[in-house]
Amino acid sequence: MTSPNTERKRRANGVESRRRILDAAVAIAGERGYEGTSIAAVSAKCGLPASSIYWHFKDKDDLIAAVIERSFETWLAAVELPGEDAGTPLERVTAMAANVARSLVDTPDFLRLGLMLALEQRPSEPRGRTVFLQVRDVARQRIADIARTLLPELAEADVQTLTTYAVAGADGLFVHREIHGEAVDLVAMFELHARMVFEAGARLASPA
Amino acid sequence: MTSPNTERKRRANGVESRRRILDAAVAIAGERGYEGTSIAAVSAKCGLPASSIYWHFKDKDDLIAAVIERSFETWLAAVELPGEDAGTPLERVTAMAANVARSLVDTPDFLRLGLMLALEQRPSEPRGRTVFLQVRDVARQRIADIARTLLPELAEADVQTLTTYAVAGADGLFVHREIHGEAVDLVAMFELHARMVFEAGARLASPA
Amino acid sequence: MTSPNTERKRRANGVESRRRILDAAVAIAGERGYEGTSIAAVSAKCGLPASSIYWHFKDKDDLIAAVIERSFETWLAAVELPGEDAGTPLERVTAMAANVARSLVDTPDFLRLGLMLALEQRPSEPRGRTVFLQVRDVARQRIADIARTLLPELAEADVQTLTTYAVAGADGLFVHREIHGEAVDLVAMFELHARMVFEAGARLASPA
Amino acid sequence: MTSPNTERKRRANGVESRRRILDAAVAIAGERGYEGTSIAAVSAKCGLPASSIYWHFKDKDDLIAAVIERSFETWLAAVELPGEDAGTPLERVTAMAANVARSLVDTPDFLRLGLMLALEQRPSEPRGRTVFLQVRDVARQRIADIARTLLPELAEADVQTLTTYAVAGADGLFVHREIHGEAVDLVAMFELHARMVFEAGARLASPA
DNA sequence: AATGAATGAGGATTCATTCAT
DNA sequence: AATGAATGAATCCTCATTCAT
Numbered sequence: 001m002t003s004p005n006t007e008r009k010r011r012a013n014g015v016e017s018r019r020r021i022l023d024a025a026v027a028i029a030g031e032r033g034y035e036g037t038s039i040a041a042v043s044a045k046c047g048l049p050a051s052s053i054y055w056h057f058k059d060k061d062d063l064i065a066a067v068i069e070r071s072f073e074t075w076l077a078a079v080e081l082p083g084e085d086a087g088t089p090l091e092r093v094t095a096m097a098a099n100v101a102r103s104l105v106d107t108p109d110f111l112r113l114g115l116m117l118a119l120e121q122r123p124s125e126p127r128g129r130t131v132f133l134q135v136r137d138v139a140r141q142r143i144a145d146i147a148r149t150l151l152p153e154l155a156e157a158d159v160q161t162l163t164t165y166a167v168a169g170a171d172g173l174f175v176h177r178e179i180h181g182e183a184v185d186l187v188a189m190f191e192l193h194a195r196m197v198f199e200a201g202a203r204l205a206s207p208a
Numbered sequence: 209m210t211s212p213n214t215e216r217k218r219r220a221n222g223v224e225s226r227r228r229i230l231d232a233a234v235a236i237a238g239e240r241g242y243e244g245t246s247i248a249a250v251s252a253k254c255g256l257p258a259s260s261i262y263w264h265f266k267d268k269d270d271l272i273a274a275v276i277e278r279s280f281e282t283w284l285a286a287v288e289l290p291g292e293d294a295g296t297p298l299e300r301v302t303a304m305a306a307n308v309a310r311s312l313v314d315t316p317d318f319l320r321l322g323l324m325l326a327l328e329q330r331p332s333e334p335r336g337r338t339v340f341l342q343v344r345d346v347a348r349q350r351i352a353d354i355a356r357t358l359l360p361e362l363a364e365a366d367v368q369t370l371t372t373y374a375v376a377g378a379d380g381l382f383v384h385r386e387i388h389g390e391a392v393d394l395v396a397m398f399e400l401h402a403r404m405v406f407e408a409g410a411r412l413a414s415p416a
Numbered sequence: 417m418t419s420p421n422t423e424r425k426r427r428a429n430g431v432e433s434r435r436r437i438l439d440a441a442v443a444i445a446g447e448r449g450y451e452g453t454s455i456a457a458v459s460a461k462c463g464l465p466a467s468s469i470y471w472h473f474k475d476k477d478d479l480i481a482a483v484i485e486r487s488f489e490t491w492l493a494a495v496e497l498p499g500e501d502a503g504t505p506l507e508r509v510t511a512m513a514a515n516v517a518r519s520l521v522d523t524p525d526f527l528r529l530g531l532m533l534a535l536e537q538r539p540s541e542p543r544g545r546t547v548f549l550q551v552r553d554v555a556r557q558r559i560a561d562i563a564r565t566l567l568p569e570l571a572e573a574d575v576q577t578l579t580t581y582a583v584a585g586a587d588g589l590f591v592h593r594e595i596h597g598e599a600v601d602l603v604a605m606f607e608l609h610a611r612m613v614f615e616a617g618a619r620l621a622s623p624a
Numbered sequence: 625m626t627s628p629n630t631e632r633k634r635r636a637n638g639v640e641s642r643r644r645i646l647d648a649a650v651a652i653a654g655e656r657g658y659e660g661t662s663i664a665a666v667s668a669k670c671g672l673p674a675s676s677i678y679w680h681f682k683d684k685d686d687l688i689a690a691v692i693e694r695s696f697e698t699w700l701a702a703v704e705l706p707g708e709d710a711g712t713p714l715e716r717v718t719a720m721a722a723n724v725a726r727s728l729v730d731t732p733d734f735l736r737l738g739l740m741l742a743l744e745q746r747p748s749e750p751r752g753r754t755v756f757l758q759v760r761d762v763a764r765q766r767i768a769d770i771a772r773t774l775l776p777e778l779a780e781a782d783v784q785t786l787t788t789y790a791v792a793g794a795d796g797l798f799v800h801r802e803i804h805g806e807a808v809d810l811v812a813m814f815e816l817h818a819r820m821v822f823e824a825g826a827r828l829a830s831p832a
Numbered sequence: 833a834a835t836g837a838a839t840g841a842g843g844a845t846t847c848a849t850t851c852a853t
Numbered sequence: 854a855a856t857g858a859a860t861g862a863a864t865c866c867t868c869a870t871t872c873a874t
Contacts, residue, residue, distance in 0.1 A: 031329040035243030172376025451659030584796025
């Protein structure tokens, strides 16, 4: 009823502005890392003046941490698709891995930025790094849970080893694709990886 | 009377200065990545004025590329130890993997910086990134050669897959140790990884 | 049922808000001077958003001037205590000086900020400075009046000199205490100062 | 012999540049205090770019501290004139006071800035304030020494009181002149102040 | 083989202030 | 009587780089 005039759009919409800033920051930080992300560049990309960014975020550290948080949520939403609970355990594991691979192909910013942050060993650790390691651990827990569910006989120590190995392989294959580009079929590699890890787990669970 | 020692110290020694600069740059770039490495910080760490760094290196890009080159050589020297040609193929593969793991524990700067550079997608790619990808490819060729030697029946496509998988696992496990610190036994994980890859290769080579 | 108390809190109370802003501004400006007092800092200290400060005060200049005005009134109220009109002239002068000293010990913000403003020579003089110089002149007149009352024979030129000297000593001793802290007994020093000035006046009034 | 070409003047004369920066900073900081002194303003006044100021001084704090140090030396040199050791003690004291007054009239920046710094009570005290308080204490020691020399019978406690009082009066009269401008005859007031303090000291030294 | 000094561009962040609601 | 959001100008300071010596 109340006709929304065009001018109103520009004015005082905190949620929308915050989103625009995060969108810009995700794109830039996902490409160039923490130091490579200048507030001026984010400002230019989102159209808001630099000082406005500081209304929404305490400082650059806060902004990057928020970037990690939001892009993790986005990524989780992309990963958690239904339809993975049918078929044999191996089929289910493979389907999940394919899902993760697809999400990483679609929105690689989260993991790319996260890995860059994780590799840095700066004396005063950026908060974004802490946040990434936390959410990464959440993801790790899920993988371990899946292992426990699908391979109930597996000893806990083997669950941990398998999970570490699953994550490490995923990280490494992601790096491989980042380096070699779109030619790499990440989905196929993740499926292969999932099968190898699953079969290794199966061998551990039931030693002939 | 005038001992050459005193003069040697005073006399500008290009090689020695270059080494000090690279030592400082390796440490800083290994911790903070490309953007995080400022000439001023390198200057402060090595004790030479910033302008002296520009006497030895054309620009920052050149310095980082030299860092990659030198730390690759250091790393290669650490990796290539004798005594790996005895025992069964599996034993030999495992011994090599352990060697690589030890070298990464001792001098992680090379791979840490390299991965950071590899992940960045900046518009004008730094030369250091190119250099890293080249030397990384050298390493990859060696792994492929080893696979071809130890598993002669393996099809070339499988050699490539196996090599990719071996490298990805190594990268991922390295990242795991960078994140979780000294508690992680990288040597053990690399040995396990080597065995898994080797056995997968063996299965591919002789499909029963 | 609905107690007016709850509403009083919620309902915007202009007087109370204004007081909170001034309280915060007095504390900050008394510590850091004109330039050192940022609206953001005042906002943080009083809990009201910066824009609310601008509802109560035209601009920063206006706020600082109000700070000076209110803290002068506070200070005056603290100074003007009864019971100083008994005893010999010297006793009365000493008692007054002690009163002033006590007020400066209790609420030093007024004079501290005032002196900072007075010393600054910025191109566009802040209104707070003008206000301070005016109220300071009011105080000076009172001292001159007291001198004329207690030493009626004193020539007017000597009244002025004595007053100037009384004020200068007070300022200087206040600075001394600001620098050296609570160990300094400002009351004792003001009493001594008052006696010295009074006796000098007495000598001037009745040359032997 | 080697003809000094005009271009050389512009180039690489550290001492001269440092002096120009300090000259500019003294003038600005003496007028506007610590916060009021922007690096951009100093840069504009001395003609060197802001970044060059940071070659000579670590940060703004360092610059202001250097300003205090140098202007104290300048002031000391202006104060310490010969010919004060003749005449009666009173004459000598008066002559010294006049010298100090003249130096404060000529170069008031040192004390004006110093007092502004001294009055500030910022949580992280600027180094300039510390330096000022130190050099101020040096000056205070000299006054105390003079008191001990000229009034040998004076008890040490009275020396301290007298010194405090002498300094406080000087500060206060300086403030008076800063406020009321050139019309104030600071030399005359300092002479009067010196006489009053000296006579008070003489009365304390030989109680009739 | 170096280095003291300089420099313009850009870094993050804070400033006082405004305005629509 | 207030406030969330915005904003351009200014803040201090660091950047990579150059150049005369």
